[in-house]
Amino acid sequence: MKLYTFFRSSASYRVRIALNLKELAYEQIPIHLRRGGGEQFAASYKAVNPQALVPALDDGGQILTQSLAIIEYLEERYPKPPLLPSDPAERAQVRSMALIIACEIHPIQNLRVLTHLKNHLRQSDDDLNLWARHWIDLGLSALEQIAVSLPKRGKFCFGDLPTLADICLVPQLANARRFGCDLSAYPALLQIKTACNALPAFANAAPEKQPDAE
Numbered sequence: 001m002k003l004y005t006f007f008r009s010s011a012s013y014r015v016r017i018a019l020n021l022k023e024l025a026y027e028q029i030p031i032h033l034r035r036g037g038g039e040q041f042a043a044s045y046k047a048v049n050p051q052a053l054v055p056a057l058d059d060g061g062q063i064l065t066q067s068l069a070i071i072e073y074l075e076e077r078y079p080k081p082p083l084l085p086s087d088p089a090e091r092a093q094v095r096s097m098a099l100i101i102a103c104e105i106h107p108i109q110n111l112r113v114l115t116h117l118k119n120h121l122r123q124s125d126d127d128l129n130l131w132a133r134h135w136i137d138l139g140l141s142a143l144e145q146i147a148v149s150l151p152k153r154g155k156f157c158f159g160d161l162p163t164l165a166d167i168c169l170v171p172q173l174a175n176a177r178r179f180g181c182d183l184s185a186y187p188a189l190l191q192i193k194t195a196c197n198a199l200p201a202f203a204n205a206a207p208e209k210q211p212d213a214e
């Protein structure tokens, strides 16, 4: 398998964690999101992903994009260990936590949104950070509340096994730190992050551990 990835990309980070949890070997093809205006915009990469976003996964010539679609594909194709509970309502709960991050937080603080705010709407770097922190804090506050009130509370977001929710949470917390959010407001999420990072699958997927890390 080949993963088109960027070390700091949180969506790529999600897929790296999932591949590691499932102990699937993969080769990384780094796509630098800033160098030369962004390698994601090269015609050669847009042939892989017309959206010009990472990650993309090539599994034997089958190209997949969108991190959650990739992870659901891995879950169906390589079911062990499972990244979702077996009960339908519990699966929905885990997906809901993942989607708070993947649909409601991450897209609004993504590089291309911030670039647009800066270049076309003339916002300052300080304004960009305020913007990102606002949306991250809104989503993380809800997640903190959900995490503490879940009947299935355990070491991870949902019970005592890592799931899709943890796979989304840990990269989002790394983003939050980069934007200067005060993470002390989220003690339950920080505990979950510590439990996740104790697992090699999470620790080895961290941005600073990647071959393209700067």
Ligand SMILES: N[C@@H](CCC(=O)N[C@@H](CS)C(=O)NCC(=O)O)C(=O)O
Binding pocket: 008, 009, 010, 011, 012, 033, 038, 040, 052, 053, 054, 055, 065, 066, 067, 068, 102, 110, 111, 112, 113
């Ligand atoms: N919803 C997509 C988001 C992908 C995405 O936004 N990737 C970012 C990096 S985390 C990217 O490639 N950004 C390039 C840009 O904004 O130009 C997914 O989950 O895969």
